[in-house]
Amino acid sequence: MEAKEIQNVSCVGAGVIGYSWALYFALKKLTVSIYDISSEALNLAKDRVEESLNSLILNQVVTSLEKDEILSRIHYTLSIEEAVKDAQFIVEAVPEDYEIKRNLIKEIEKYTSNDTIIASSTSGLLITEIAKDAMYPERFIGGHPYNPPHLIPLVEITKGEKTTDEVVKTAKEFYTLIGKEPVVLQKEALGFICNRIQMALYREVCDLIMRGVCTIEDADKAVTYGPGLRWGIMGPSLVFQLGGGEHGIAGLLQHLHPSIDLWLQDMADFKSIPMEFAKIAQEGVNEEIKNRPQEIGNNNESLREYRDKMLIELLKLHHKL
Ligand SMILES: NC(=O)c1ccc[n+]([C@@H]2O[C@H](COP(=O)([O-])OP(=O)(O)OC[C@H]3O[C@@H](n4cnc5c(N)ncnc54)[C@H](O)[C@@H]3O)[C@@H](O)[C@H]2O)c1
Structure with a gap:
């Protein structure tokens, strides 16, 4: 599979990282399915997508005319089969725990073809260990984003012992095509770079x-x-x-x-x-x-708003938005 053929993406786990990845893919005109085991988490993800998109509109990254189209590219589901069956690229974003991630991969593999790339968002667990029980560990990589993934360009790509170079190359091309700044680790290291x-x-x-x-x-x-x-x-x-x-x-x-x-x-x-x-x-x-003045954020919500506003300004200076 070539990177430019990737049009359908799935985010498995709809928390802080999953929702933000989903929003980013939708901004890049990809179709996204987002799955979670919890309906509350899925509802919260929907609210967070809407809230972050409104902030992008407020900061003139996208226009309000584009909003409905962007939102229409994201499908929310409580069925893992529905979420992953047509995906060419799957982002795993479930809690940082080997057992949870390993069990999830087994589930995902029931419904996907063996060349679908699966990218773990892990913050620093070993990819070889996460993919230990996978049927096709050669298509499994680490694709570590920085929070929030819909704004921060960095993705750290890591190979497990069995990941093929071909998969790393396709993933790197894919991330580059959608405007990310991927770096590839030359060997596995807990915590990445x-x-x-x-x-x-x-x-x-x-x-x-x-x-x-x-x-x-x-x-x-x-x-x-x-x-x-x-x-x-x-x-x-x-x-x-x-x-x-x-x-x-x-x-x-x-x-x-x-x-x-x-x-x-x-x-x-x-x-x-x-x-x-x-x-x-x-x-x-x-x-x-x-001690902070309100305009630079003096509670969690206003701090997040201020962080995003400043990130957007900086990303514009870097010609990344
Ligand atoms: N939060 C960060 O700053 C950050 C940054 C980079 C990477 N990460 C990594 O991303 C991953 C997700 O972290 P997060 O902060 O989004 O966590 P989170 O707790 O916000 O979200 C995890 C989501 O996974 C869901 N979940 C749990 N088990 C599941 C299963 N079996 N199938 C589907 N969904 C399931 C939960 O309901 C929850 O909605 C972790 O590996 C974390 O280390 C986090």
């Missing part, structure tokens, strides 16, 4: 708070108005390339080596986030939210 990077950063946030160096609010402010601004434009290695002036990143790493070594020796290297940190983090975030 970005969740490892995110957690390395967050381990340090946690340690700084636990040591009393700064508050949650100041750590967020430091990232948002410091390196976060640059990371929204280019990756950390390119940022360091510029930081090294005419000597580039190699010069920067050589120049700062003794100093960086001192920091690294002092930095966190724990293998598990301390349990008591969850409560401390939540209290810090509550305080931070309380």
Whole structure:
């Protein structure tokens, strides 16, 4: 199957990630079936699709005239057979649990042809392990999106031991055709690329708070108005390339080596986030939210609206919308 032949897509699991993938596919003029075991989840997905689409209209990404047509491309169903039987590409977006994902793949395989690509949204489980009991593991990949998938372009593609290169190539072409920015991992790694990077950063946030160096609010402010601004434009290695002036990143790493070594020796290297940190983090975030002016979001709903509005502006600057 060639990537450009993919017209029917299925999202299995209609939660935070499933609904957003479904909306993205519909925006890209594909037909989507979205399935969940729970009718409440399916109803919530319908509301979320409508809400996110309204936000895209408000931010002039699509027009209100296009709304009904986009919505008409999404079919909601409680039947897995109906959801997957005509799909050429299936997105799995059920909870992050090997057993749930493995059982679901067995169900999906009952109703699909053996060359339908199945892409797991897993945040970092091993694809080989998820596909362990699959009848056709060669067509199974990781297609890890970033939340919300209808806005963030990145998809991390991972191969399992039995995934064919052909399937990876088709998936990469497909994601590219619909405007995503896929990166392919050269070997399996728990947490993939970005969740490892995110957690390395967050381990340090946690340690700084636990040591009393700064508050949650100041750590967020430091990232948002410091390196976060640059990371929204280019990756950390390119940022360091510029930081090294005419000597580039190699010069920067050589120049700062003794100093960086001192920091690294002092930095966190724990293998598990301390349990008591969850409560401390939540209290810090509550305080931070309380201090924010309403126009940049001061509750979960307005924060989400603000995030989406800013993401859309940034994506426009990147010519991604
Ligand atoms: N939330 C994120 O930020 C994020 C980002 C990237 C990837 N992911 C990954 O995406 C996947 C889904 O996460 P989520 O945040 O959407 O979770 P979620 O809890 O919001 O949604 C999961 C949905 O799956 C449904 N479900 C459970 N068992 C099912 C089954 N057997 N068949 C069909 N539906 C079933 C649930 O009813 C629920 O609606 C996970 O693997 C997660 O790690 C999440």
